[in-house]
Amino acid sequence: MTTTPPRAATSARLGPGRSIPIFTRLLLRGQLTRSRVVWLVLLSAIVVVTAVVSRGSGDEAAVFALGEFGLAAYVPLVAVLLATPILGDLVEDRLLVYLWLKPTPRWHLAVAAYLAAAVTAALVTVPTLVLGALISSDPGLTLAVGGAALLGVVAYCAAFVFLGARFSFGLWIGLAYVAIWENLLARLGDGAARISIRSYLMTVLERSTTVVVELADRAWAAALIVPPAIGVVFVGLTALTLQSRDID
Amino acid sequence: MELAPPPDDAMLVVEHVSKWFGDLVAVSDVSFYVRPGVTALLGPNGAGKSTVLRMLAGLARPSSGTIRVLGMDPRSDPGAAANIGIAPQQEAVFGYLTALQFVRASAELQGVVEADTEARRVLDLVELDPDDDRRLPTYSKGMRQRVKLAQAIVHAPRVIMLDEPLSGLDPRQRLHMVELFHRLADEGRAVIVSSHVLEEVERFGSNVVVISKGRLAAEGDFREIRELMDDRPRRVRVRTDRVRELASALITRPGITGVEIRDEAIELNTIDGVDLALVIAPLAQAAGARLLEVRPLDEDLESVFRYLVAR
Numbered sequence: 438m439t440t441t442p443p444r445a446a447t448s449a450r451l452g453p454g455r456s457i458p459i460f461t462r463l464l465l466r467g468q469l470t471r472s473r474v475v476w477l478v479l480l481s482a483i484v485v486v487t488a489v490v491s492r493g494s495g496d497e498a499a500v501f502a503l504g505e506f507g508l509a510a511y512v513p514l515v516a517v518l519l520a521t522p523i524l525g526d527l528v529e530d531r532l533l534v535y536l537w538l539k540p541t542p543r544w545h546l547a548v549a550a551y552l553a554a555a556v557t558a559a560l561v562t563v564p565t566l567v568l569g570a571l572i573s574s575d576p577g578l579t580l581a582v583g584g585a586a587l588l589g590v591v592a593y594c595a596a597f598v599f600l601g602a603r604f605s606f607g608l609w610i611g612l613a614y615v616a617i618w619e620n621l622l623a624r625l626g627d628g629a630a631r632i633s634i635r636s637y638l639m640t641v642l643e644r645s646t647t648v649v650v651e652l653a654d655r656a657w658a659a660a661l662i663v664p665p666a667i668g669v670v671f672v673g674l675t676a677l678t679l680q681s682r683d684i685d
Numbered sequence: 686m687e688l689a690p691p692p693d694d695a696m697l698v699v700e701h702v703s704k705w706f707g708d709l710v711a712v713s714d715v716s717f718y719v720r721p722g723v724t725a726l727l728g729p730n731g732a733g734k735s736t737v738l739r740m741l742a743g744l745a746r747p748s749s750g751t752i753r754v755l756g757m758d759p760r761s762d763p764g765a766a767a768n769i770g771i772a773p774q775q776e777a778v779f780g781y782l783t784a785l786q787f788v789r790a791s792a793e794l795q796g797v798v799e800a801d802t803e804a805r806r807v808l809d810l811v812e813l814d815p816d817d818d819r820r821l822p823t824y825s826k827g828m829r830q831r832v833k834l835a836q837a838i839v840h841a842p843r844v845i846m847l848d849e850p851l852s853g854l855d856p857r858q859r860l861h862m863v864e865l866f867h868r869l870a871d872e873g874r875a876v877i878v879s880s881h882v883l884e885e886v887e888r889f890g891s892n893v894v895v896i897s898k899g900r901l902a903a904e905g906d907f908r909e910i911r912e913l914m915d916d917r918p919r920r921v922r923v924r925t926d927r928v929r930e931l932a933s934a935l936i937t938r939p940g941i942t943g944v945e946i947r948d949e950a951i952e953l954n955t956i957d958g959v960d961l962a963l964v965i966a967p968l969a970q971a972a973g974a975r976l977l978e979v980r981p982l983d984e985d986l987e988s989v990f991r992y993l994v995a996r
Contacts, residue, residue, distance in 0.1 A: 459794055530777045531773070531775040532778070532779060537744065538766050538769065539794040539795060540764055540766045542763055684739070684745070685739075
């Protein structure tokens with residue numbers, strides 16, 4: 438055993454270029470727990486099976502498989518599964534203190550949590566949906582489905598990271614948003630559809646097909662701009678939550 | 686009440702700090718200073734020690750009052766975190782990290798230049814093997830305590846806060862840790878150690894802040910507080926075969942302020958425990974009584990703290 442007491446370590450306040458990668462690396466390592474991997478494999482398998490089943494049944498069947506299930510259910514479910522626990526579990530397990538009490542602004546941690554969730558979700562959903570598009574028939578859908586999935590990950594992950602950091606039951610709020618708001622209320626009126634991430638993704642999908650896609654009523658520019666804007670807003674809200682909440 | 690200005694070397698200044706959660710007042714109007722050295726934050730479980738520590742570290746915002754750590758607000762100034770190391774009470778650890786990975790990440794996030802070297806050095810200091818490749822959940826409670834301590838000191842902070850750091854350690858490790866606290870303090874750091882065990886605090890050093898029911902019960906040199914505790918009024922139960930005779934003899938003693946007979950035993954109040962200890966046997970002998978039991982009724986720490994608060 439050494440008997441030397443700790444010497445003064447040379448330390449300096451970290452900029453975002455150094456702190457965010459360290460936070461992200463730490464958070465990424467905790468992402469793929471066994472139960473989450475099982476869910477991700479199961480959901481991804483359903484996408485692929487749906488694509489196989491719809492193969493040769495025409496564009497409508499392919500768009501239904503990739504849009505109604507792939508973009509409207511699979512992407513948000515993967516996002517809620519990966520994004521709500523990324524800070525939420527740390528809060529619940531009382532581990533956030535080890536990341537919070539560092540000489541960095543809170544937004545560094547918020548951005549890192551978002552990146553860790555979004556990178557994992559994108560690596561899971563985009564290749565799966567692109568594979569689904571390739572299987573189901575029309576190769577022209579591939580780019581649209583991949584792009585829409587990416588936009589979905591950008592928006593959903595930010596919103597769900599915030600919900601996990603802010604509420605102890607963030608996962609359930611996220612699931613309720615996807616199931617009730619996006620799948621029921623958004624169909625009832627344009628106002629509700631506007632605050633449904635799904636409608637922006639469907640707009641991107643519809644641009645690449647002749648099939649009419651439900652809820653694809655947004656302007657093309659809005660479909661490309663709003664999801665990243667949602668991402669920025671919710672990362673900001675996550676940073677504010679980390680700034681204001683008491684840490685156990 | 687106006688506070689005296691803090692001494693020049695005060696590293697932490699706590700002024701009129703309160704914290705409430707809804708209707709529950711967890712900490713009420715607490716003020717004290719912490720200077721370099723080991724300071725023990727003493728109080729029973731649920732007294733508010735952890736809440737005070739969390740506020741000192743900036744983890745919780747006081748509902749009222751101010752806290753300054755090295756002149757900075759620990760809550761709003763992230764720069765304060767570079768000078769604070771905390772080992773929280775909770776046992777939870779990152780399940781997917783080894784001790785070295787955990788302590789090294791902490792060092793990296795504090796901007797320590799040679800993070801790996803420093804992490805290995807402090808793990809060695811707390812008697813853990815840096816090359817142990819087991820994940821943290823497989824560690825015993827005592828080993829986890831030492832990992833938490835290592836991550837708290839890896840960046841050589843000037844203020845170190847340790848919440849019940851000796852729990853789960855064996856006697857030899859406790860001794861080693863207390864020595865380490867003193868060595869850290871001797872380098873001019875403020876080491877704040879919370880505990881609910883009076884005997885443990887006795888080994889930490891001379892500065893004590895006693896918290897009970899969220900209030901500051903006492904503050905200052907441990908020896909003075911120990912004397913206060915020793916001098917406090919006590920309630921004692923005496924069982925004997927001649928209850929009335931011994932009660933009559935006891936009531937004549939000047940330090941005894943009340944005697945009653947309850948369930949065939951004597952219960953008395955004394956303001957001089959030492960005198961009672963000296964005279965009870967001769968008094969019983971003189972009264973022809975056999976002493977069956979002499980037992981203090983309020984020796985638990987809660988009673989001691991209650992007395993200090995009410996004083």
